[in-house]
Amino acid sequence: MNARLLAAFLCLTTLGTGCIIVDGDGDGDGGGNSGTVTDVTFLWTFGADGRCVDVPNVKSIRLTIPGETLDSNGFYACNTAGTDGITLRRFRGGTYNYTLEAIDAYNKVLYTGSGSFSVNGGTRQVRVDLTPDGKTYAYVSWYFPAKGSFSRPTCSQANVTSMKASIDNGEWVTVDCTEGQSGMGIATPYLAPGQHTLELVAYGYDTLGRNNMPLYNLYGTFTTQRGEPVSTQFGFFAVGGISVRWDFWDGSNYRDCAQTGVTQVVWNLLDVSTNTLVFGDAGESFTCGAAPAVNQFLKPGDYKVFIRGYVGATKSYTNEANPTVYTVKAFEQKTRTDASTTVVMNRL
Structure with missing residues (x-):
């Protein structure tokens, strides 16, 4: 037979x-x-x-x-x-x-x-x-916001020259921008089934013509399931930067960190359009001499800048009664060597 x-x-x-x-x-x-x-x-x-x-x-x-x-x-x-x-x-x-x-x-x-x-x-x-065994993965794709005459710009139309990704706050790896805009997208590494976080940063030329500067950012979550990869799509948002230094006013003279005894500075940014704090209630902390404070991942718009100076555990200086308002513009980036906005804190 x-x-x-x-x-x-x-x-x-x-x-x-x-x-x-x-x-x-x-x-x-x-x-x-x-x-x-x-x-x-x-x-x-x-x-x-x-x-x-x-x-x-x-x-x-x-x-x-x-x-x-x-x-x-x-x-x-x-x-x-x-x-x-x-x-x-x-x-x-x-x-x-x-x-x-x-x-x-x-x-x-x-x-x-x-x-x-x-x-x-x-x-x-x-x-x-x-x-x-026990692992799975996902396909991730992305798109950029409208720019000029392009409603859904390609990577090149968005002036993106490179991109990096991080899953679950892990290591940053370089990914191909165009791969996330074609077919099913890009496959993640193997992951345990369940919810995961993703952050992507797209780099390119800022308004001063400097390459490898953050232009777009996105972060979100996706859920994987065992036995079948899921597909998920994310939208980028444009970003700009801010650079801030600080000074101290004791009522009659400007003072520096050593003269005031301030050892720690805590800053925060209030997004005026959403009334939310960028760094949560706790803010972001620096040693007093670590100025400037720089953030390159802000959505365009107005932000109130709050800064507090501490002598030991005591808040001794602040500008919270009269915060500086800073306007962030898309693709206008800041580095530590760029000109900064100086915020003056008054003695309490």
């Missing part, structure tokens, strides 16, 4: 509703069960479209479908007749759960994927992306 005849015989005699053809020609002649039946083809990849040839440690694929008896106890080759997948025959209409596991020569699970599929006659294709 040749392979195809044997496969047809198995389809007639199997106790479950699904049976397996592994010779790859799949003409659907399994026969046997009455009612509407469906052939289901599983196709698998390994993390962002990796193929079986890319994972030589994978020696077999184990497929489990609760309630179904599969040929070879559900163990199949990673690649059959040039296809990274397998076809199961004659499923009655309904919804089925499945689990796929990629296994090495020592029966260790290297990659997994799970989910469900529904059938109601005809054929059905299930694409599964297998990831390291």
